[in-house]
Amino acid sequence: MEGLAWLNCQLLLGSKSPRRRELLSQLGIPFRLVEIDVEESIEPDVSADKVAEQLACKKALAYTAGLADNEVLVTADTVVVHDSSVLGKPHSRAEAIGMLHLLSGCTHQVYTGVSLRSNCFSDSFTERTDVVFKSLRDEEIAYYVDTYRPFDKAGAYGIQEWIGMIGIERIEGCYYNVMGLPVVRLYKELQRLVN
Amino acid sequence: MEGLAWLNCQLLLGSKSPRRRELLSQLGIPFRLVEIDVEESIEPDVSADKVAEQLACKKALAYTAGLADNEVLVTADTVVVHDSSVLGKPHSRAEAIGMLHLLSGCTHQVYTGVSLRSNCFSDSFTERTDVVFKSLRDEEIAYYVDTYRPFDKAGAYGIQEWIGMIGIERIEGCYYNVMGLPVVRLYKELQRLVN
Numbered sequence: 001m002e003g004l005a006w007l008n009c010q011l012l013l014g015s016k017s018p019r020r021r022e023l024l025s026q027l028g029i030p031f032r033l034v035e036i037d038v039e040e041s042i043e044p045d046v047s048a049d050k051v052a053e054q055l056a057c058k059k060a061l062a063y064t065a066g067l068a069d070n071e072v073l074v075t076a077d078t079v080v081v082h083d084s085s086v087l088g089k090p091h092s093r094a095e096a097i098g099m100l101h102l103l104s105g106c107t108h109q110v111y112t113g114v115s116l117r118s119n120c121f122s123d124s125f126t127e128r129t130d131v132v133f134k135s136l137r138d139e140e141i142a143y144y145v146d147t148y149r150p151f152d153k154a155g156a157y158g159i160q161e162w163i164g165m166i167g168i169e170r171i172e173g174c175y176y177n178v179m180g181l182p183v184v185r186l187y188k189e190l191q192r193l194v195n
Numbered sequence: 196m197e198g199l200a201w202l203n204c205q206l207l208l209g210s211k212s213p214r215r216r217e218l219l220s221q222l223g224i225p226f227r228l229v230e231i232d233v234e235e236s237i238e239p240d241v242s243a244d245k246v247a248e249q250l251a252c253k254k255a256l257a258y259t260a261g262l263a264d265n266e267v268l269v270t271a272d273t274v275v276v277h278d279s280s281v282l283g284k285p286h287s288r289a290e291a292i293g294m295l296h297l298l299s300g301c302t303h304q305v306y307t308g309v310s311l312r313s314n315c316f317s318d319s320f321t322e323r324t325d326v327v328f329k330s331l332r333d334e335e336i337a338y339y340v341d342t343y344r345p346f347d348k349a350g351a352y353g354i355q356e357w358i359g360m361i362g363i364e365r366i367e368g369c370y371y372n373v374m375g376l377p378v379v380r381l382y383k384e385l386q387r388l389v390n
Contacts, residue, residue: 175370
């Protein structure tokens with residue numbers, strides 16, 4: 001058994017996130033990248049804990065190239081939720097600093113939604129992880145934002161980066177879910193659906 | 196601010212663990228490695244949740260080269276506890292496979308004990324993380340043990356390796372604590388003790 005090489009399908013990953021690509025590689029599943037362009041806008045009537053799954057499904061539907069019978073398309077989206085509000089990617093230094101001030105000293109939720117689609121099935125799920133930040137000092141936030149420039153990250157942080165190492169006291173749930181892909185859950189769902 | 200470069204001390208890390216060295220580097224704290232040789236035997240009357248801290252302190256006491264006034268010695272030990280029994284490092288393939296069968300489908304505890312010692316203070320603490328494994332298949336365990344050879348790891352697994360990615364459903368506590376160093380807690384204790 002070479003990782004999941006025995007999995008009887010060809011995975012297609014529709015994601016621009018380098019972290020998702022890295023995680024899927026580490027899982028030992030061979031996959032091919034496909035490009036999907038979609039507006040990541042949130043429908044106003046979707047509750048915060050369902051936004052990620054809805055966006056993952058929207059990405060899957062935007063893939064119009066067609067699937068071969070042995071292909072499974074994986075798409076995903078991750079959002080950070082603080083006090084029932086969705087924090088997206090920050091558009092500026094000030095917005096990134098503002099988001100980290102919001103998360104400082106609090107527990108927030110990270111939801112990753114995943115869609116799995118083939119010619120035989122269509123499945124989606126959401127995985128939630130609770131994340132607890134210590135009280136961050138102003139100079140820690142400024143140092144992180146200026147050094148790591150987290151403008152491509154929901155909630156303005158990467159758990160695997162410096163701010164996660166000095167700032168995240170504890171999590172409850174899957175660590176890799178916070179990075180952007182709930183790998184254990186994905187692995188289990190693939191085993192269930194494909195084998 | 197360059198990470199913790201503003202920390203007004205010289206850290207010495209007394210650890211052979213490549214993972215601890217890597218984590219401390221990522222924390223941005225400059226440090227120097229020192230060698231400490233100590234028998235990692237467990238006193239019979241120490242409770243499972245205190246073993247790691249006791250071994251960390253034993254390592255600190257075994258460092259006899261002396262400290263300069265600005266130096267802080269960091270030592271640590273990590274143990275895996277299942278049903279109140281301490282699992283050490285496996286000595287053979289069979290023992291590694293046996294340990295992973297024990298952990299499969301269960302919650303266990305990981306305790307890392309840390310000692311901080313200078314000429315002015317001596318401090319130690321324990322950080323606990325609960326880890327939940329899914330039910331592992333025989334072939335997943337065999338593949339992992341034969342490929343990753345986890346003979347230098349307490350409990351016969353590395354959370355950051357393949358088995359962690361396909362097998363660990365959730366954790367409660369600090370992820371890096373399971374890798375061998377509770378970096379957030381260490382950072383906070385250093386800020387408290389040194390500044």
